[in-house]
Amino acid sequence: MNEIEEPQPTLAEWQQLYALMADVKKLAPWQFMAEDMVFGVKNPETSEIGFISIMGQLGEHLSVAVYLGIGSLMTFWAVHTQQLKPTMILTAPHLQASFENRETLYKEDRQIIKQLGLKFRGRMAWPMFRSHRPGFLPWFINQAEARFLIHALTQTLDVAKRAQADETLLEVKDEQTYLVRVPTIHDNEIVWHDEQLRLPPFYSHELSIVMNPKMLDYARRMPMSRQTLEVDFSAIPASIRPKIGTRPFFGHMLMVVDSKSGFVLGGPILSPESGYDEMLGRVAVELLTILTNGTHLPKTIFVSSPIVHSLLAPLCQDLGISLKSKSRLRMLEEAQDALFSFLERRMM
Numbered sequence: 001m002n003e004i005e006e007p008q009p010t011l012a013e014w015q016q017l018y019a020l021m022a023d024v025k026k027l028a029p030w031q032f033m034a035e036d037m038v039f040g041v042k043n044p045e046t047s048e049i050g051f052i053s054i055m056g057q058l059g060e061h062l063s064v065a066v067y068l069g070i071g072s073l074m075t076f077w078a079v080h081t082q083q084l085k086p087t088m089i090l091t092a093p094h095l096q097a098s099f100e101n102r103e104t105l106y107k108e109d110r111q112i113i114k115q116l117g118l119k120f121r122g123r124m125a126w127p128m129f130r131s132h133r134p135g136f137l138p139w140f141i142n143q144a145e146a147r148f149l150i151h152a153l154t155q156t157l158d159v160a161k162r163a164q165a166d167e168t169l170l171e172v173k174d175e176q177t178y179l180v181r182v183p184t185i186h187d188n189e190i191v192w193h194d195e196q197l198r199l200p201p202f203y204s205h206e207l208s209i210v211m212n213p214k215m216l217d218y219a220r221r222m223p224m225s226r227q228t229l230e231v232d233f234s235a236i237p238a239s240i241r242p243k244i245g246t247r248p249f250f251g252h253m254l255m256v257v258d259s260k261s262g263f264v265l266g267g268p269i270l271s272p273e274s275g276y277d278e279m280l281g282r283v284a285v286e287l288l289t290i291l292t293n294g295t296h297l298p299k300t301i302f303v304s305s306p307i308v309h310s311l312l313a314p315l316c317q318d319l320g321i322s323l324k325s326k327s328r329l330r331m332l333e334e335a336q337d338a339l340f341s342f343l344e345r346r347m348m
Contacts, residue, residue: 009146014112017146020153021097021127024064029160030056036080037163037170038073040180040197041066041155043148044190049180049197050095050152051076054160062124063098066152070199084306090235091134091276095141095149099124108140135272135279137239137248155181155192174198207281209314211288219292219319227298228259230332233283233308236269237340249273253339254286255332259302262331266290267339283308284315291319302326 009017033054040049051073056062067073075092078084101123105113109128113120120126130138131145141149159181163169170179173196180197183190235250251269258265268286272279291297300322303309309325316323 006142007144009141009143011112011115013143013146013150015116016150017097017129017153018113018116018118018127020150020157021099023157024097024153025062025099025125027157027160029054029156029164030059030062032164033057033160033170038076038178039159039170040178041152042180042182044151044183045144045147050148051178052152052156052159054156055098061098063096064153064156066095066097066149068093068095073199088307090132092132093134094132095145095152096128096130096132096138097149097153098128098130100126100128102126104128106140133247134276135235135249135252137250139247151183158192207277207311209281209284211285211315215288215292216318219288219297222292222294223296224299224320225296227296228300228302229265229298230257230259230302230326230329231255231287231308231312232303232305232329232332232336233311234305234336240271242273252279254283254290255335255339256287256290257329257332257335259329259331262334264335265294280307280311283311287312288315297321300324302329304329 034057035053035055038051038053040051042049048069050066050068053065053067053076054063055065067076072092072094075084075088076094079086079089079092102120105126105128109126113126129141129146129149131141132138159169159179177196177198180195181192182195182197183192185191231254233252233254236253238251239248240251241248249272251271253267253269255267256265257263266286266289268290270279270282270286297319298321301312301316302324303312304326306325309323313323315321
């Protein structure tokens with residue numbers, strides 16, 4: 001972990017984190033708090049609000065999740081209410097402090113535990129701290145994330161103890177208002193207090209999509225056939241690590257399949273290294289390249305993901321292609337299963 005370029009937590013900061021997790025385990029807030037009893041903690045260094053969700057009421061995964069920013073919170077709610085697939089939570093930037101089995105930890109985790117002279121035994125007893133960024137594997141937290149996680153866990157203990165005594169503390173007054181722990185500075189020390197903050201409306205920013213004008217003009221003149229395509233854009237089950245010490249990421253594939261024959265017209269792999277939004281902005285560009293490599297445009301494109309639909313809608317409208325949503329893309333799923341099985345065999 002020493003080779004990771006981002007500044008790493010000090011041993012004193014690690015000690016604080018593990019001590020806080022011991023207090024969390026003792027309190028066991030998942031026994032009296034549901035995952036949707038969300039509250040906020042404002043980061044003293046950046047003023048960004050982290051929204052806390054306690055996971056573990058069913059006893060399957062004990063964790064304190066800190067969703068970073070309003071956009072991340074909106075993704076959490078969309079997944080929680082089943083508007084998005086559960087895997088879409090990976091697109092929400094967040095931190096997690098969880099309790100895992102020993103075999104889940106990496107050697108770097110165990111080295112820190114050994115340095116601190118700590119010992120843990122049993123199932124779901126080993127604290128683990130991870131940073132989740134869109135398109136990347138969960139990874140070790142950096143120093144800035146550790147400092148905020150110390151504040152988040154400290155305030156989680158404060159709020160959880162009060163919520164245990166007062167069931168109305170985290171009652172939802174309306175969908176936009178949350179209890180938020182807010183820091184102020186008095187005599188060079190941080191003092192925390194409750195505020196009921198009404199969140200401003202969240203506007204997702206527009207992606208930068210730069211089309212090749214000549215390619216787009218060529219596509220507009222292409223004849224249209226009765227062909228229908230199935231299109232999806234998703235992470236492939238194989239991580240990529242450019243060099244030792246860097247955060248591994250998932251390659252994302254744009255798969256384009258003929259809905260009748262199952263023939264794969266294209267499957268370019270994109271990387272989130274330059275930014276997740278930049279990667280999303282290339283999806284329509286790559287589809288245009290695949291279409292112009294053919295002799296005609298399809299009449300209809302089927303997608304199953306709302307996100308893919310929104311990414312392709314402007315291009316399809318421009319080219320006169322009917323873009324439709326469908327719960328299952330059978331031919332595409334068969335092609336994906338074959339590819340993913342091949343990748344799994346290669347990794348064994």
